[in-house]
Amino acid sequence: MGKIKIKRANTTIDMTAMCDVSFLLLTFFILTATARQPEPLPVDMPASTVQIKVPDTNLGTLTVGDGGKVFFGVTGPNVRINMLNRISEKYGITFTDDEKQRFSLIDAFGVPISRLKDLIAMDNTQRIAKGVQPGIPADSTDNQLREWVLAARLATAEVNDQQMRVAIKGDAEEDYPAIKKVIDVLQEQSLNKFSLITNLRVAD
Amino acid sequence: MAELNTGKKSSPRVDLTAMVDLAFLLITFFMLTTSISKPYAMDVAMPDKTEEDSQDQLDVADNRTITLLLGSDNKIEYYMGLLDSPIEGPTVVDYGKNGIRPILLEKIKQVPQITGDPEKGLIVIIRPSDKANYKNLVDILDEMKIVDAKQYMIGDIGSAEVELLTRENIYN
Numbered sequence: 229m230g231k232i233k234i235k236r237a238n239t240t241i242d243m244t245a246m247c248d249v250s251f252l253l254l255t256f257f258i259l260t261a262t263a264r265q266p267e268p269l270p271v272d273m274p275a276s277t278v279q280i281k282v283p284d285t286n287l288g289t290l291t292v293g294d295g296g297k298v299f300f301g302v303t304g305p306n307v308r309i310n311m312l313n314r315i316s317e318k319y320g321i322t323f324t325d326d327e328k329q330r331f332s333l334i335d336a337f338g339v340p341i342s343r344l345k346d347l348i349a350m351d352n353t354q355r356i357a358k359g360v361q362p363g364i365p366a367d368s369t370d371n372q373l374r375e376w377v378l379a380a381r382l383a384t385a386e387v388n389d390q391q392m393r394v395a396i397k398g399d400a401e402e403d404y405p406a407i408k409k410v411i412d413v414l415q416e417q418s419l420n421k422f423s424l425i426t427n428l429r430v431a432d
Numbered sequence: 433m434a435e436l437n438t439g440k441k442s443s444p445r446v447d448l449t450a451m452v453d454l455a456f457l458l459i460t461f462f463m464l465t466t467s468i469s470k471p472y473a474m475d476v477a478m479p480d481k482t483e484e485d486s487q488d489q490l491d492v493a494d495n496r497t498i499t500l501l502l503g504s505d506n507k508i509e510y511y512m513g514l515l516d517s518p519i520e521g522p523t524v525v526d527y528g529k530n531g532i533r534p535i536l537l538e539k540i541k542q543v544p545q546i547t548g549d550p551e552k553g554l555i556v557i558i559r560p561s562d563k564a565n566y567k568n569l570v571d572i573l574d575e576m577k578i579v580d581a582k583q584y585m586i587g588d589i590g591s592a593e594v595e596l597l598t599r600e601n602i603y604n
Binding site: 240243244246247250251253254257258260261273274275276277278279280281282283292395397398399400401402403404405406407408411415418420421422423424425426427428429 | 445447448449451452455456458459462463465466470471472473474475476477478479480502560561562563564565566567568569570571573574577578
């Protein structure tokens, strides 16, 4: 007698190849990853068609946003320590070696010199909280921004034996006078060439 | 008799589903935390401020200069030559492809013909007002790159020009 045989479909799929591919991709991403640092002052950069990448080294970045707040950061831990030494000499504030070490890990900051110690004592998540950092004063009476930029330039020249490049990273909605103020600080030091950091504009 | 049960061979297959799940989770994580798009740098050179020498001041013919005043509401006002006796304008235009670009392109072509010297091309003077924003500045500098303007500079705006912008209602 004919027996009806129901053939069970095999539901297991061979995952080996998929597993191989996914681990390959994973390895690629781990090796190429440079973790995105949380920025203390997030800005929405304007777009342009230029296609020159921002350099990674010997770069001082002035971030302008949130109604004229100015933040400053320079690349390289050794440069940062050297810069801090110069500033501490200038303003007569001494920092311990531990504080210098901690400062060398801060990418960008925006506090008056009087509050720098507090900032160094904070941890990373506290630093990026909104409203903690009011920006570096750049008024004509108390132009700390000028001192920082100058110290960073001297430090870069001493540590890396190279000229520091300056880049301005401004928010698209920022009013021109706020940007102008920063440009004036640079021009006072005869720094007439600098870069504006932008996103890429896709066809116009 | 004792019988060794060698009948069924156990399959060496391992269930990889969980492993693949985990791998993709990690891929997703690394993709999102990696900054793939590096920002771009637009180089700007400002005119030197320390002018001790009046000899450095170069007189240029009026018919070679075009002045762009950046006002509010993403508008530009431009004029050729001097403000008191403009050769052309002042006219209010927009940014971008249908605004300032065709005008600049036309002038770049025209000016060497007027001066009769291919070396003496158009000079663009950019004067952002206090009501312009940073995006406007980047846009106009980008426009210089697009139309390939050889000579351009960023200058300060004067009170007469602010008045002009106010009159055109693009200074608010």
